Amino acid sequence: MAKFDLPAREKFGSKLGVVAAAAGSAVGLGNIWRFPYVAGENGGAAFLLIYLAFVLAIGFPVMLAELTIGRRAQLNALGSFKKLAPGKPWFLVGLMGIGAAFVILAFYSTIAGWTLEYLVQAIGHGFSNKSTEELKSSFEAFQAAPLRPVIWQLVFMFLTGFIVFSGVKKGIEKSTKILMPVLLALIIIMSIRSLTLPGAMGGLKFLFKPDFSKITWEVVLSALGQAAFSLSIGMGTLITYGSYIQKDNNLPVTALQVSAADTIIAVLAGIMIFPAVFAFGIDPAEGFGLVFIVLPNIFEQMAGGYFFSVLFFILLGIAALTSTVSVLEVVVAYFSEELNMSRKKATILGSVGISIVGVFATLSFGPLKDVVLFKKTIFGIFDYMSANILLPLGAIFIVLFVGWYLGKKNVQDELTNQGELKARLINVFMVIVKFIAPVAIAAVFLYGLGLF
Ligand code: PHE
Numbered sequence: 001m002a003k004f005d006l007p008a009r010e011k012f013g014s015k016l017g018v019v020a021a022a023a024g025s026a027v028g029l030g031n032i033w034r035f036p037y038v039a040g041e042n043g044g045a046a047f048l049l050i051y052l053a054f055v056l057a058i059g060f061p062v063m064l065a066e067l068t069i070g071r072r073a074q075l076n077a078l079g080s081f082k083k084l085a086p087g088k089p090w091f092l093v094g095l096m097g098i099g100a101a102f103v104i105l106a107f108y109s110t111i112a113g114w115t116l117e118y119l120v121q122a123i124g125h126g127f128s129n130k131s132t133e134e135l136k137s138s139f140e141a142f143q144a145a146p147l148r149p150v151i152w153q154l155v156f157m158f159l160t161g162f163i164v165f166s167g168v169k170k171g172i173e174k175s176t177k178i179l180m181p182v183l184l185a186l187i188i189i190m191s192i193r194s195l196t197l198p199g200a201m202g203g204l205k206f207l208f209k210p211d212f213s214k215i216t217w218e219v220v221l222s223a224l225g226q227a228a229f230s231l232s233i234g235m236g237t238l239i240t241y242g243s244y245i246q247k248d249n250n251l252p253v254t255a256l257q258v259s260a261a262d263t264i265i266a267v268l269a270g271i272m273i274f275p276a277v278f279a280f281g282i283d284p285a286e287g288f289g290l291v292f293i294v295l296p297n298i299f300e301q302m303a304g305g306y307f308f309s310v311l312f313f314i315l316l317g318i319a320a321l322t323s324t325v326s327v328l329e330v331v332v333a334y335f336s337e338e339l340n341m342s343r344k345k346a347t348i349l350g351s352v353g354i355s356i357v358g359v360f361a362t363l364s365f366g367p368l369k370d371v372v373l374f375k376k377t378i379f380g381i382f383d384y385m386s387a388n389i390l391l392p393l394g395a396i397f398i399v400l401f402v403g404w405y406l407g408k409k410n411v412q413d414e415l416t417n418q419g420e421l422k423a424r425l426i427n428v429f430m431v432i433v434k435f436i437a438p439v440a441i442a443a444v445f446l447y448g449l450g451l452f
Pocket residue numbers: 025026027028029030031104228229230231232233235237323324326327
């Protein structure tokens with residue numbers, strides 16, 4: 001055991017700090033960029049309903065399972081499994097999570113880079129007096145360019161590395177506490193503008209009036225993948241963060257607050273985007289570029305649009321940053337604790353490695369757009385593979401581990417803080433992690449991929 005008693009592991013400071021850091025991980029481009037684009041491609045309201053059901057029935061329990069593993073083991077995503085299940089192959093789940101972190105950050109940093117470009121454009125009055133068509137074609141020209149998007153991606157990776165290097169607590173905790181509420185307020189203001197545009201009703205119907213004829217297993221899998229991606233579950237981010245949570249934190253409450261915050265922001269992002277999509281005659285199934293085409297159009301039509309656009313892209317960039325930091329931290333915690341590297345070396349190695357792979361994802365909108373597999377570009381493959389394959393697979397093994405290997409006694413101990421808190425729904429939780437969640441995820445996964 002002695003090997004695991006690492007001295008002076010960093011801990012999150014306050015209770016609010018824990019929630020802020022975990023919510024900072026969850027809330028990001030997944031809510032504001034990915035949720036609208038995936039919902040748009042998958043028919044809107046019916047997708048939203050399934051998504052919400054997954055967050056509640058699967059997302060929340062998986063999140064709690066991850067926090068339980070991490071806080072119990074006090075180690076990174078791979079080390080946690082090694083410590084709790086010595087000599088067993090469970091560590092492979094951690095390894096897969098570290099692989100997933102690599103893939104996610106490689107394509108996420110592309111979009112994060114786009115946010116920086118849009119911030120600079122907003123500052124330079126880039127959206128004013130432009131028609132919907134002009135805004136769309138300038139986005140398309142930017143996205144396909146060979147250099148600019150790559151530079152922004154690397155800038156973003158540098159920022160991420162810088163924060164991870166300075167340590168989780170100092171870097172992340174402080175910023176999210178202040179910025180998340182401001183982001184929320186801004187999304188509400190923009191939703192109001194979007195809702196008052198002529199033609200907005202079509203968007204509300206699209207988002208809230210379900211048409212179940214649009215549901216296929218593929219749609220269901222996309223909803224599951226989006227729920228996992230948005231909640232940051234299935235790859236060990238929350239195992240890693242769980243290991244920085246103090247022993248007196250109420251994990252179920254933390255998980256509940258984080259899932260609720262994440263879901264509210266995603267739904268609000270939908271309310272901000274879809275009315276405008278319909279008002280401006282944009283195709284909701286536009287794909288990866290959807291919000292980058294829609295948002296500038298909203299600012300164009302808004303009193304104080306200049307001010308709001310600059311503020312919005314600053315906040316979006318920061319929301320993305322608190323997510324990328326949590327992804328890189330998975331890799332860095334693994335490198336430093338398992339491979340005995342210094343934090344500095346681990347950060348440099350991780351971010352440089354990911355950046356190299358990431359450049360290919362970015363270039364797949366331009367110079368490499370013809371490199372396709374299964375009708376998907378490199379970016380498309382990374383995006384699909386992580387959300388719809390790696391995260392659901394990781395989630396299955398995480399719940400199975402907690403349900404069957406860790407077992408009720410350990411789980412109860414961890415969730416009640418050694419008996420300090422009441423264990424009200426522990427039996428429900430155990431049934432979910434032992435049976436319901438693994439079976440449901442496996443079924444959706446197999447049917448959704450057409451393997452069944
Ligand atoms: N949940 C983050 C977002 O919505 C992305 C993320 C996925 C972060 C997986 C960590 C792990 O932007």
